[in-house]
Amino acid sequence: MNADLYSGKLVIWKDDRGFGFIQPDDGGKEVFLHISELKDSPRRPRINDTIYYYCTTNSDGKTRAVNASIRGLKKRSEPPLKKPRPGDKPGPKTGLALLLVKLLLLLSLPLAGATHFNWVTGNYWPLLLYPVMSVFTFVLYADDKTRARQKIWRTSEQTLHVCELAGGWPGGYVAQRVLRHKSIKPSYQFEFWLIVVLHQFAWLVWLGFGLK
Template sequence: MKPKTHKGQLTVWKDERGFGFIKPNHGDQDVFLHITGLKNPNRRPQVDDIILYQVTVDNKGKRRASNAVIEGTASQPSPKQLAKTSAKRKGSKKRTKSSLLVWEVLFLSLFPIGGSVHLASITSNFIPLLLYLSMSGLTFLLYAHDKSHARTGEWRTPEKTLHLCELAGGWLGAFIAQRTLRHKSSKNSYQIVFWAIVAFHIMFWSAWLFKHLFNIRI
């Protein structure tokens, strides 16, 4: 059974000692209130505050207020509750970003990877598919290496080297690195070249697939 909630006025409050007494609205004897009996207060109690509370009896038979709330003030979450809420929000954002990244990768790689797989199935030529996988892994590592050196002021990987790796099939790894490592994603001049490389791969494989699947002459 849920404990009954009472209402009363705080008639005595000794702030330096953290306790006081509530006079219940129904006229019973005063109820002792300790600061620890307040539920997540967002300010200190004051005389004449209206208190909503539940009554417990300690081992000495003394009536004490518990789960008390100052009427008219919203209860403030505890640090632990704030930390849990923050952690949940961060986890939710991470899951959302991860899910979005997966869909972006699938969308961009649909024709290049699909074309490479189809080529391998009809000619047993796995070179394009292997290049995409190996170069993407290598390019991702180069991005991570370059970002690490950017932070420490050490020798950087030349942008031409990164673009050559992207052109050789590592653009998918570069895209994932840009999204997860936040590297090279805000430099406009770099992004123009990067997306030109991505467009080239997508258009090449789109044309190849349409030609071989639908016998269309390009």
């Protein structure tokens, strides 16, 4: 089961059969929901309810919602106070710290390469490009998620990937974790991490075989 909490609108509900489909806020494919995953709900779901849920993947590769709740009836964002136990999901501050650590690890090689490139060639553009494109890409992610919720014209995935390839992948990485956008679609994730690997490899080649 994916540890991230998602939300979406219930667009299909067959009450007599006890199942329906959620349209995720990030605009991905509809997610299957069974009534058994709403055990703590004081009422049955209705069309246009906002559903909070976790995701799991069946053996056939299809995604379904688990541990779901209806907004306004049960707030997952305000769980009862309890002592933390080993294995508990980290809180907001801990989660932010882990995100920063992971981001710094991913950036260590590109930053080292860009710094070396600047020292050898006097060209500072790679050092400038990463933060500028990251901010721009983060804004594109946020705008696309808003458009997905409003069901209006979306930013194409190709455009997002071009911005990531141009140096904005750190901003895309943060947006995926903070905004919960484009973070569960396998094909998108494959292309995103391919871009990250290409950047890592390019700087590794530069550091290993570039000008001294």
